[in-house]
Amino acid sequence: MRLLDVIDIDDPADPRLDDFRDLNSVDRRPDLPSGKGLVIAEGVLVVQRMLASRFVPRALLGTDRRLAELAGDLAGVDVPFYRASAEVMAAAVGFHLNRGVLASASRAPELSVAEVVSGAHTVAVLEGVNDHENLGSIFRNAAGLAVDAVVFGAGCADPLYRRAVRVSMGHALLVPFARAQSWPDDLDLLRGNNFRLLAMTPDPAAATLSEAMARLDEHRVAVLVGAEGPGLTERTMRASDVRVRIPMSRGTDSLNVATAAALAFYERARGHSGALD
Numbered sequence: 282m283r284l285l286d287v288i289d290i291d292d293p294a295d296p297r298l299d300d301f302r303d304l305n306s307v308d309r310r311p312d313l314p315s316g317k318g319l320v321i322a323e324g325v326l327v328v329q330r331m332l333a334s335r336f337v338p339r340a341l342l343g344t345d346r347r348l349a350e351l352a353g354d355l356a357g358v359d360v361p362f363y364r365a366s367a368e369v370m371a372a373a374v375g376f377h378l379n380r381g382v383l384a385s386a387s388r389a390p391e392l393s394v395a396e397v398v399s400g401a402h403t404v405a406v407l408e409g410v411n412d413h414e415n416l417g418s419i420f421r422n423a424a425g426l427a428v429d430a431v432v433f434g435a436g437c438a439d440p441l442y443r444r445a446v447r448v449s450m451g452h453a454l455l456v457p458f459a460r461a462q463s464w465p466d467d468l469d470l471l472r473g474n475n476f477r478l479l480a481m482t483p484d485p486a487a488a489t490l491s492e493a494m495a496r497l498d499e500h501r502v503a504v505l506v507g508a509e510g511p512g513l514t515e516r517t518m519r520a521s522d523v524r525v526r527i528p529m530s531r532g533t534d535s536l537n538v539a540t541a542a543a544l545a546f547y548e549r550a551r552g553h554s555g556a557l558d
Contacts, residue, residue, distance in 0.1 A: 324380035330451030343382030409508030417448025
């Protein structure tokens with residue numbers, strides 16, 4: 282088995298660290314799709330999930346402590362591990378990195394909507410979710426609550442942006458996702474695959490989430506959620522099969538989009554034997 286190539290770096294300007302340089306820069310980040318278009322994993326757990334994903338690492342940068350923690354996961358991995366002090370890492374990436382390790386990967390070819398929904402029982406469909414932390418949280422919720430795939434409609438943020446990957450705890454690299462090519466017309470593809478489309482709304486006239494899910498236990502389901510504030514567009518709502526709401530108290534009309542999605546995912550999963558431990 283090939284040994285991991287560990288290379289000590291003591292100069293933050295070393296060009297071998299360019300995959301990790303200026304990570305907090307607005308226009309020079311290596312994870313910009315218009316630039317290097319890399320995927321950056323941050324922290325031991327997220328790096329482990331990258332290693333288990335379809336995103337193949339190009340290089341790693343980390344402290345000796347993190348190298349020791351990842352030794353078993355990196356056995357036989359044929360990429361360089363640039364070992365550096367926390368100070369050198371901070372100077373290269375542009376901020377102090379508490380998690381002590383980064384991995385870079387090239388973006389894998391994008392999957393199609395047809396590919397990610399094939400064999401799926403539950404799918405999350407997002408429209409206008411443009412906040413990276415909400416997006417990352419939705420992926421983490423999807424992974425933990427038995428959602429098989431995520432489909433992006435119009436106006437969504439990049440799920441492979443470093444903050445989204447970090448907040449998702451690496452699940453943005455593991456839960457399959459695809460971007461609709463024609464929105465919201467691609468919802469017909471889901472309907473053609475026997476999915477029932479549930480649009481989440483604060484409308485008090487909508488069915489409650491628990492009622493709707495109870496009627497759809499044996500069906501394939503797509504849960505549609507929209508942006509903070511405006512929610513789903515009316516055109517997308519009209520394309521859905523059922524409008525559903527989460528009953529609220531104390532005059533509050535809605536929840537954070539990631540929290541609302543998590544409740545929908547849980548309501549869906551709890552009706553399926555074995556979906557949750």
